[in-house]
Structures are given as C-alpha cells and as structure tokens.
Amino acid sequence: MKIKFIFVFVLFNFLKIRLIQLKRELISLGWWRVILICLFVILSGWFIYKEMKIFPGCYYITGFIGLITAMIHIYRKDKIFILITGAETLKIYFAEYAFFSIPVLVLMALTIHWYCLFALLCFDFVLSFINYTPQQKNRGGYTFSFIPKDNFEWISGIRKNSWFLSGLYLLALALLKYPYASLFILWIMLAIIASFYKECEPFDIINLSELPPKLFILQKLKLHFKSYFVFSIPILAGYCIFHIQTVWEALIIFVLSLINLSLFILSKYAVYEPKQDLSANNLLVTLIHLCMLVPVIGQFLFPVPLLMSIRAYRKSLHNLNLYLDAYY
Secondary structure, eight states: OHHHHHHHHHHHHHHHHHHHHHHHHHHHHOHHHHHHHHHHHHHHHHHHHHHHTSTTHHHHHHHHHHHHHHHHHHHOSOHHHHHHTTOOHHHHHHHHHHHHTHHHHHHHHTSTTTTHHHHHHHHHHHHTTOOOOOOOOOGGGOOOTTSOTTOHHHHHHHHHTHHHHHHHHHHHHHTTTSTTHHHHHHHHHHHHHHGGGSBOOOHHHHTTTOOOHHHHHHHHHHHHHHHHHHHHHHHHHHHHHHTGGGHHHHHHHHHHHHHHHHHHHHHHHHSOOTTOBOHHHHHHHHHHHHHTTSTTHHHHHTHHHHHHHHHHHHHHHHHHHHHHGGGO
16 A cells, blocks of 8 residues: 555656746747647647547547657657666556646547547557667758758757647648638747747858848848748648638738748848847847737738838848948
C-alpha cells in the first residue's frame, strides 16, 4: 500500500512538472502567439469532433492522433532522466499521454464512435513500452531543404516555431476539403512568419551581398517570395483541386500574402539598425495582417499593407544608404 502511495505521489509530481513546463513555454511565446495557439486548439477540436462523427473519418483521426503521440514519444529527450529517477517508466509515459489526451478523449466519447478512445488508450499503452530514441543530429547540421541557405530569417524562425508551424501545416492539409479553412490557416501561419523579421541581423551580414540599397531590397524580396511560394504551394494547390470553382479566391489570398510579406520585410529595413530588436514594429504589422481576417473591418484594410509597403520601401532605401553607400 505504501509503495502504491509513493508511486501516485511521484506520478502526480511528474504531471505537475509537465503543467509548469507548459505554462512556462506559453509565457515565453508572448500573448499573440498564445492567441494563435488557442485558435489552433479550437479549430482542431472542431475538426476532430466533426470527423469523429463520420465513417471512416473516425479511424483517420484516431490514427492521426496516435501518429502524433508516437512522434512525441520517439523524439522526447527526457527518457534517460525518467529512467534514472527510478520511476516506472511505462506507467509514467502512459499517464502523461492519457492525461494530456483528455480533451480529445472527451470529444471522442461524445460521438457514436466512442469506442475509438479505447483504441487510442491501448495504443498509448503499447507505445509506452518503447524506449528507443534516434540519434540526434548536431544543431548546426540541421537544415531545411526548401529554404535557400542565405535566407537566415526563415531558417532561424522555423527552428524556433517548428512544432507550432508543423501542427498548423498538417491541420491546413487535413482541412483542404472544407471551403476557406486551409486558406484561413495559411493566413495565420503568415502571421507567425512575420515574427521572423523582428530581429535585425549584424551589419556584416547585409554587407555580404555588396549591393546598393535598391538591389539589396529587390534581392531580399525575391529570395523570400521564393521561400514563401515553396512553403505555401502544397496548400494552395490542394485547395484548388478540392475547390476548382473558387481558384480565383486562392490566387487573391496568395497575392495579398505576398504584399503582406513585402510589408514585413520592408518595415524591418525601414528602421534597420544592426542587432536591434524590432518587436514593437513587428507587432504593428502583424496586427494589421491579422485584422484583415475580421469581418467587415478586414475588407477596408486590404489597401493598407500595399500603401504601407510603398512607404516602407522608400524609407528602406534612405535608411540603408547609411550602411550600403559604398556600393553605388
């Protein structure tokens, strides 16, 4: 009896630590990212509940959630720590996965395919027996093949937001058959991409290209447009396949996305100073981008990013003269 009490106490403390870690991570993200996460959770819950009510969608959802749990388990980095604590790893793993799956399990229980929750719990139990962890690559050797090597903003930004962006990206692909849902998520992801431009690189980096301000800006826009095109084309192409009658709407969203991406880049260089943090400036353009989603108000904001981009382009040329004047 005493041993069971000790285990329950240890398990309770493990779950408490996980909740503290989750709270710390959310605080570090900032309030606007937390809002995006809440939107993501709400959309995910709605999608899970909707798909769990139909066949074979219930099996796809159960398998998809199991796959995500398996990825988390395989790549988690605290297995050695849990092992050396002397705790029963099997029970710890299973309790963690079951605890954090409660919202999903509740949604499953509210549908006619409620039995899938038992299949998911059985999968989590079997998964808890696995202690394999793949060898980790050196951080310096980790690259993203679709991003040009000189696009350091995207490389750094995706590393910092990899899990969040991956979740949204998978959700966008999963919702392709629903009108506008994937386009909405793509717009949300572009707000995250905006955060890639809140830090100014050192002077040595912008000096590498040895270009005058105008050519430097044009090269920058071309490079980042290319990255965004490769990033967004699977979602846009998939959306056009499912909704061929509204292809023009996807094209409008793509064009507006490029305009807003231009604003993110140009507003950075309009006030560029080496190694400076531009969080306040970045927050403004991000809010404008997100407000375009608001019904009624959003439609009047469409010309704003274009006008601001033109103004920021002129300011960028003037500001960069201070740093790139040797290349005229």
